[in-house]
Amino acid sequence: MVQPGRGIGISDTLGDLFGEIGVIVLAALTQLGDVWFLFLFAGGLYLASTRPGNPLSRRRGAFVLALPIVYVVTVQALKGVFMLPRPQDAGIAAAIPWLPSLFVPVYENAATAEGYGFPSGHALGTTLVWGGVALVTE
Template sequence: MAQPGRGLGVPDALGGLFDEVGVVVLAALTQLGDVWFMSVLAGGLYLASTRPGNPLARRRGAFVLALPIVYVVTVPALKGVFALPRPPDAGVAATISWLPSLLTPVFENAATAEGYGFPSGHALGTTLVWGGVALATDYRTWRFRLGVAGAAVVAVSFSRLALGVHYLVDVIAGVAIGAVLLLALYWFADRGTDPGRALLVAVAIGLVGVLNGISFDSVAAFGVAAGAWFAWYALVDRAPATPRTSAMAAVSVVTLALAGVLFLALYVSVPPTPVTAIGSAVAAAAIVAAPDLGERVVSAVSSGRDHTRTG
């Protein structure tokens, strides 16, 4: 059932403004708020925050890493509560005549959406994660970081409207909820220095999602939250590692990449529920503990070599 009142006429007004090239650009812009992109962004910043001599930066990096996890557990829960539909043609992609057939499925996936539409998950997630990056990092000035975050939120929100996958009210609500959630998490996590608290919030929300309905998405989201929270408290919280050599950093990067491959394998194969839960938890734990694993693996190998030489 269409609900044009939620759009206030904006999606209809934007629908005919863009040609084929414009629609492809919109589909690319909307990826700035997609969970895969924000996970890569947060994961990269998390690894970058492990530079030696600054454990506080590692904690703030972990806070940023927690934000896309909060995003993936929160959005399905909210959409299930409101259960409001998307615009009628949200699942229909525009025909791009010059697009190679190999890229057509990629474009269709980026330019369409299914399921409930309120609030906009992309608008909420972009506000939460990009806003969190602005709050928790110290790159250049606060105004510059806020400007970049604001530009990302505007670009993603506009792309969702222009692609016809959301109504205006969906996007406004997504931005508002994302901003409130970010500020609450930032305060609860002691200005981003206690990421374990943000991860604990993700576990609680994820558990509610599983209790509301067991599905691949809800189980995978809960597994990610639980694995990340456990790894932080069990392996990292008391003494966050700061890899001191290129070998340690390389092991950390490889660990992060392998965790990403595991996530992809789970997403493609959609295994039974127990496998989904365990696999998601292991992958998330590996990401959180990647810098610490890098330090421990290289240290263990070096100690073994030294022992062999002295023996």
Template sequence: MTQPGRSIGVTEWLRDLFAGVGELPLALLTQLGDVWFLFLLAGGCYVAFSTSTSPARRRRGAFVLALPIVYIVLVSAMKGAFELPRPPRAGVAPTIPWLPTFFVPVFENTATATGYGFPSGHAIGTTLVWGGVGLVLDRRPRGYRTALVAGVVGLVAFSRLALGVHYFVDVVAGTAIGLGVLFGLYWLSARGTEPGRVFVVAVAVGVVAVLTQQSFDSVIALGGAAGAALGWYGLVDNEVSFSVTRTTVALSLTVFLVTVVGFGVLYVVQPPLPLMFGVSVLAAALVVGVPDVGHRLARRVEAS
């Protein structure tokens, strides 16, 4: 698959069309498929479903939470296997003279991309996570959910092309892979009610990712997948429903914030890889099990 064949001229045409006028809106639009937003979306769904009195909804929320984890390890494995480059100017941000200096680094980070280009991680992740949310939100009409997911996936894919960070074939392949993996996992997990199976799949793919591309991020992704599986089976699976109190919510939020902030600080510092792997396992386990951890802590506080 040559670069001209992957592009068919679409990337160049769109990038030239939006040059000088559309880069900032495109950079904002592409965040709908960025990893931070996908984890926020999946985590929000998980938290919302965790407050339900129905164990099945809690499990379906966990199914959605597992999807961005699968996305991370899957993209790492596939890009390491194909090793196909991005468009030549993918790592160069356009200059916007009126943009305040404070926002320039943020814009450059969102409007550019480095590393291998095939398949598009944004296309895979957007299709997986937004599609997963559409599957579990079954209280909305199917047509509405389908249109919403298709619209978001289309906009994110368009933004990746117009920013010049992917070839046309990259986003088409990413969308197709995302759809195939999503429905495969939905079937494997009995319509999202057995999310533990998805966590196990994430661990297996994470091992492949490390074997194909041993890097800091791939090792952390494997640790996160392993921690999520341990968190589900060790902290959640035997107690998928519980009473929600103010103490439970407060303690759960505290555990979550300490975990996320602590992990973020260590990720920036980048300690030795074995240590970071262990931190990833612990952080993912706590995030998956945080409602249950908060509930158990609350029972002890209220009993004392």
């Protein structure tokens, strides 16, 4: 079955607007919602909450630490239900000729994605984890 196109050209427009530097910045910014970062951040917050004198209780730290797990399970289940593909070029990173070869794999990993595209893992993950942090901090 062929899925109708869902893209409206936002990625292309942003790439044209900001140029190569902007593409790299946006790829790096995207990592704030990536699963590795959310687990690292939530784990660090939990470890900080276990230290004496920290205003964030251990229970609240554990709550935030549980949120990335909820996010991963929820997104994987929903992606299996909806099975909507990613946009056509989601697996292709824009070529940046001046980027040192050492950073090309890092950039390509940050700027591309595979698998189903809906629901957005970054959107759900950032909402859960950063929203949870806002909830437990005063």
